[in-house]
Amino acid sequence: MDRVQISEGLQGSDGLVRRPASPSTGGAHEHRWWILAVIGMAQLMVVLDATIVNIALPSAQQDLGFTDGNRQWIVTAYALAFGSLLLLGGRIADLVGRKLVFMVGLAGFAGASALGGAAGSFTMLVTARALQGIFAALLAPAALSLLTTTFTDPKERAKAFGIYGAIAGTGGAVGLLLGGVLTEYLDWRWCLYVNLAIAALALVGGSRLLHGGRPDDRPKLDVPGTLLVSAGLFCIVYGFSNAETHAWSSASTWGFLVIGALLVAAFAWWQTRATHPLLPLRVVLDRDRGASFLAMFISGAGMFGVFLFLTYYLQQILAYTPVKTGLAFLPMVGVMIVASVVTTNNLVPRMGAKPIVPLGMGLSAAGMVWMTALDLNSGYLTHVLPPLLVLGLGLGLIFAPAMSMATMGVEAHDAGVASAMVNTSQQVGGSIGTALLNTLATSAATNYLVGRQPTPDVMAEAQLRSYSTAYWWSALFFALGLVVSYVLYRRGAPAQQQGEATTVHV
Structure with a gap:
C-alpha cells in the first residue's frame, strides 16, 4: 500500500519531535505525563467496572432480593451499552472535541455510579449499570485518542502506551481485588461509590491540563x-x-x-x-492496524478464561476469600505492567509488532495450557503462580503494542473512531469469549456428572473439568491469535520514527 505523508515532524526547543502546533492536537504537551495520569485513571475506572461488580453481586442480590435469573443483567447491562455505542462515542469525540467528550463521560460515569450505589431496587441498579456503559462508551475512545494526540514523539509514545496498555489489560484483575476489599470490609455499594473519588481526581486534572482536541476538518456524523x-x-x-x-x-x-x-x-x-x-475503511484496512484490532479481539476473548474461571477455582476449590483471590492476581498484574512498558519502549521500535505480539499470543496459550493441570490439591506458589506469571508476560506483549499500532499514524479527524475500534474489539471479544467459555465449561461439567452420584468429591471434580475445558479453549483462542498476528503484521520497525513524517496507509 502507498504511504501518504500527512505532516512533517518539527523539532522544538526542548529537542522533541512534534507535529506542527494546532489547537486540535490534543493536550498540553509540557504536562503530557500528568495528562497520562489523568487518562490512566479514567481508563482504569472504565475497565475495572467490568469486573468489580462481579465480586459484589452475591451481596447485592441478597440486599436487593433479585433472582438468579436476573443476576446476569447487572453485568450484561454495562456490556451491552458499552459495546454497542463505542464507535458512536469515538466519532462524537472527533466531532465535538475530545476534551469535552472526555469530561462529559467522566461526569456522567460518576453520576451513574452514584445512582447505582444508592440503588434501592433491581431496576434502579440495572439502569445505573446501563448508564455507566453509555458514558464509558464516550469516555474510553476519548481517553485513548487524547493519548494518541498528546504523545507524538515515538520514544515517549512507546512509554505512554506501555503504561496505558498495562492499565487496560490489568484493570479486570484490579477490579477483582478492589471489589473483594470493598465488599468484605465495607459494603457492596462502595464498589460503585469508589468511582466518585477516581472521577473527581480525573475531572480536576482534565479541566486544568487538557486542550479541546477538535480537528479543524472534523467529519459529519x-x-x-x-x-x-x-x-x-x-x-x-x-x-x-x-x-x-x-x-x-x-x-x-x-x-x-x-x-x-x-x-x-x-x-x-x-x-x-x-x-x-462512521468507520472509514482507511482506518481498518491498514495491515498493522487491522492486525491490532484482531489481536485485541482474540486476546479479549481468551483473557476472560483466567479472570472468570480461575476466580471460581480459587474461591470454590481452594476456599480463598474475595480479598485473597484479588491478591493472587497481583503478581500477574506486576509482570504485565513491566512487560508492557519494556516491550513498547525497547522492543517494538526496533523490531516492530510482528515478532512481539505473536510471541505474546504463544506465551498466553502456554499459560492457559499449564492451568489445565490444576487440581483439588494444587498449591498457589507451586501450581497457580507459575502459569499466571507466564500469562501476565504474554498479555503484556500483546496489549500495549497492539494499542499503539492500532492508533499510530491515524489522521486527527479519525483518532476518536480508531481508538473506539480498539475498545470495541476488546469489549466484543470479551463478551463472545465469556459466553462461549461459560457454555463449554457448563457442558463439560454436565457431561461428567452423567451416570455419577453427585457426591461432594464428584461435584468438585466436575467443576475442575469445567475449568480445564475453559482453559483449553482459551489456549485455542490465543493459538489462533498467534497465527493471525504473525500473518498480518508487517515485518520491521513501525514506519513512524523520530524525525519522520506521520504516515497513513491507504
Whole structure:
C-alpha cells in the first residue's frame, strides 16, 4: 500500500519531535505525563467496572432480593451499552472535541455510579449499570485518542502506551481485588461509590491540563452507519450474553446473533458508499492496524478464561476469600505492567509488532495450557503462580503494542473512531469469549456428572473439568491469535520514527 505523508515532524526547543502546533492536537504537551495520569485513571475506572461488580453481586442480590435469573443483567447491562455505542462515542469525540467528550463521560460515569450505589431496587441498579456503559462508551475512545494526540514523539509514545496498555489489560484483575476489599470490609455499594473519588481526581486534572482536541476538518456524523453498527453490536453482545442462560438453539440466542451479523455486514457495505463514513475503511484496512484490532479481539476473548474461571477455582476449590483471590492476581498484574512498558519502549521500535505480539499470543496459550493441570490439591506458589506469571508476560506483549499500532499514524479527524475500534474489539471479544467459555465449561461439567452420584468429591471434580475445558479453549483462542498476528503484521520497525513524517496507509 502507498504511504501518504500527512505532516512533517518539527523539532522544538526542548529537542522533541512534534507535529506542527494546532489547537486540535490534543493536550498540553509540557504536562503530557500528568495528562497520562489523568487518562490512566479514567481508563482504569472504565475497565475495572467490568469486573468489580462481579465480586459484589452475591451481596447485592441478597440486599436487593433479585433472582438468579436476573443476576446476569447487572453485568450484561454495562456490556451491552458499552459495546454497542463505542464507535458512536469515538466519532462524537472527533466531532465535538475530545476534551469535552472526555469530561462529559467522566461526569456522567460518576453520576451513574452514584445512582447505582444508592440503588434501592433491581431496576434502579440495572439502569445505573446501563448508564455507566453509555458514558464509558464516550469516555474510553476519548481517553485513548487524547493519548494518541498528546504523545507524538515515538520514544515517549512507546512509554505512554506501555503504561496505558498495562492499565487496560490489568484493570479486570484490579477490579477483582478492589471489589473483594470493598465488599468484605465495607459494603457492596462502595464498589460503585469508589468511582466518585477516581472521577473527581480525573475531572480536576482534565479541566486544568487538557486542550479541546477538535480537528479543524472534523467529519459529519454518519447517521445510517451509526444506527446499523450500534444495533448490530447490541444484537451480537446480547445474543452471546443470552447464551450463558439459554440454549444455543434458542431463538433469543441465535436469532439475535444472525440479526447482528446481518446488520454489521450491512454497515460494512454502507461504509463503502457513505460520503462521511462512521468507520472509514482507511482506518481498518491498514495491515498493522487491522492486525491490532484482531489481536485485541482474540486476546479479549481468551483473557476472560483466567479472570472468570480461575476466580471460581480459587474461591470454590481452594476456599480463598474475595480479598485473597484479588491478591493472587497481583503478581500477574506486576509482570504485565513491566512487560508492557519494556516491550513498547525497547522492543517494538526496533523490531516492530510482528515478532512481539505473536510471541505474546504463544506465551498466553502456554499459560492457559499449564492451568489445565490444576487440581483439588494444587498449591498457589507451586501450581497457580507459575502459569499466571507466564500469562501476565504474554498479555503484556500483546496489549500495549497492539494499542499503539492500532492508533499510530491515524489522521486527527479519525483518532476518536480508531481508538473506539480498539475498545470495541476488546469489549466484543470479551463478551463472545465469556459466553462461549461459560457454555463449554457448563457442558463439560454436565457431561461428567452423567451416570455419577453427585457426591461432594464428584461435584468438585466436575467443576475442575469445567475449568480445564475453559482453559483449553482459551489456549485455542490465543493459538489462533498467534497465527493471525504473525500473518498480518508487517515485518520491521513501525514506519513512524523520530524525525519522520506521520504516515497513513491507504
